Amino acid sequence: MRMSHQFGQTLREAPAEAEVVSHQLLVRAGFIRQLGAGIFSYLGLARRSLTKIENIMREEINAIGGQEVTMPVVHPADIWKETGRWHQIGTEMGRLKDKSGRDMALAMTHEEVVADLTRREVQSYRQLPMLVYHIQTKWRDDPRPRAGLIRVREFTMLDSYSLDADEASLDRQYRAHYQAYFNIFNRCALPTITVKSDVGMMGGSLAHEFMYLTPIGEDTLLLCDHCGYAANRQIARFRKPATAAEAPQPLERVATPGVATIEALAEFLGVPKARTAKAVFLIASVPQGDSAVDRFVLALVRGDMEVNETKLANAVKAKELRPAREEEIRAVGAVPGYASPVGLDPRRVLVVVDEAIPTSPNLVGGANEPGYHTRGVNYGRDFTAAIVADIAAAGEGDACPVCGHALRVSRGVEVGNIFKLGTRYTDAMGATFLDRGGSQRAVIMGSYGIGSGRLLACVAEAHHDADGLAWPITVAPYQVHLVLLPDAAGQAQREAEALYARLQAAGVEVLFDDRDERPGVKFKDADLIGLPLRVTVSERSLKQGGVELKRRTAPDRAIVPLGQAVSRLQAEITALYDAIASGVGPVPYPEAP
């Protein structure tokens, strides 16, 4: 490609709205342009990198038995109504009507389409297992797109769907993806870890997320450096410090004027926070049939802990949780700041307590009366809960649920995830097969996804310096940046043109800077675009005996004779590929629960 005719120019300054470095650099280097909030065009350079990423995805998924298909971006709403997600999913789904007024949906994901295909195509266990995948556009009307390509509304995703006759077979496909995904990320030179994750709107029984650790990440992760436990904060467990067993004390009302927080309460009464109970009020929207009903929830955790809303939502099977408003709290007879489940009407309040509450005797709770608390509150004797579950949030320094060592908090970007879905979609849509014994059963599904644009952005985050991008060769839009610095005699031009032709003939991917620009501009642009290898042809280099070769990530420059330039570049390219290949290999599958 000749830069003189490259569509899209480099920018000296990034647009003011670009905050994260991958966004700034991808825009400045001419990879992407924004059309609207979370909507981007991908120019030539980005397109080439994305194609490389997607081909890596194809190779790895083909290698575990995947068959590439293409499923539609626009769906009749009917299939989404069949699984109930038409109603369960809110504003995030893009909805439209066709000319006849029929409800249509923009694809957010493709479980419904896969299940529909499956019920048409699969009749027998003899056809299973199968794995279909595609690389296709999705639309999710995210409430808050941000950070360039990290979080967008229209995006392209590799998603694969496994179809199995039994759990053991699903498990094999799940594990195959676990490895294949690491291969994909390793081949893109993006360091990732896996964490156990919430199953969210997908449903299902087991899920892992692949995380690129970075402070700009939106997910909070809990990691154990000792045993390797890793989980998204949404579901992270931890060992809760036990409180000493003691005989139940009688209830005692104490005046605590102006003491409305746990901090203040613990200090006022001189008790540890672990001896207090914290009540949090929320309104849960719980699906019921095609609609949802609001439940008033009192969540109770010990004062030394926080409520984890994802865990709580799962415990009450809510699709949505929001904090209760003050008047809603008063309406059930509780008092903000002095609340307690003791004495509340269980018909109006769904009481959910953390699992640590029943084993923590003689807590201090609110008295449901301004300015008063109650000592000696005991679960079972003074109140009970509709649900007892783990609803407390893990945080920095909490004890690892597996080995007890301190957990560490880190931020990460979710670049991929894998789900064991089970039969949620195939049951709903009647995708069944006849098993060996002749009985009809639902196909068991798994779904697995990687966002290609987000992956590209993460690679940019991981590989750049003060001068610009520095692509790993597997993702770089071109392998070689050929820089021509013209001379008066025209020799450099002739040699550069000849080298450009020979490199192309040899199958080397070259970006040829043939523009009429000053050297400084060309070098700055080369660094900004970040191709792995740079070759300069100039009067100076020719005098020194050939062309100048430089790696983007190293300061050294070498003069290579013209006759050896192609073979030397090929050797460099091979070496760069080999270096990345050496980082690809089997990873252990975490067997621990």
Next chain:
RNA sequence: CGGGGCGUGGCUCAGCUCGGUUAGAGCACACGGUUCGGGACCGUGAGGUCGGAGGUUCAAAUCCUCUCGCCCCGACCA
């Protein structure tokens, strides 16, 4: 959706508080010249419904109302 911020040539911004000539600068772009290995210099030039609509006023980029868009912070996801 709640909170905050910003919309002025392709990009970065000034001008707005206190209304008043033809709305400015740098970068980028075109032409001429001098330059030519790390984002050159001089000259000339082109390019702007000041996001949009309505209002106040003799007069609006500037004040008011509405509206659209974008960014950031909190509840969701590849």
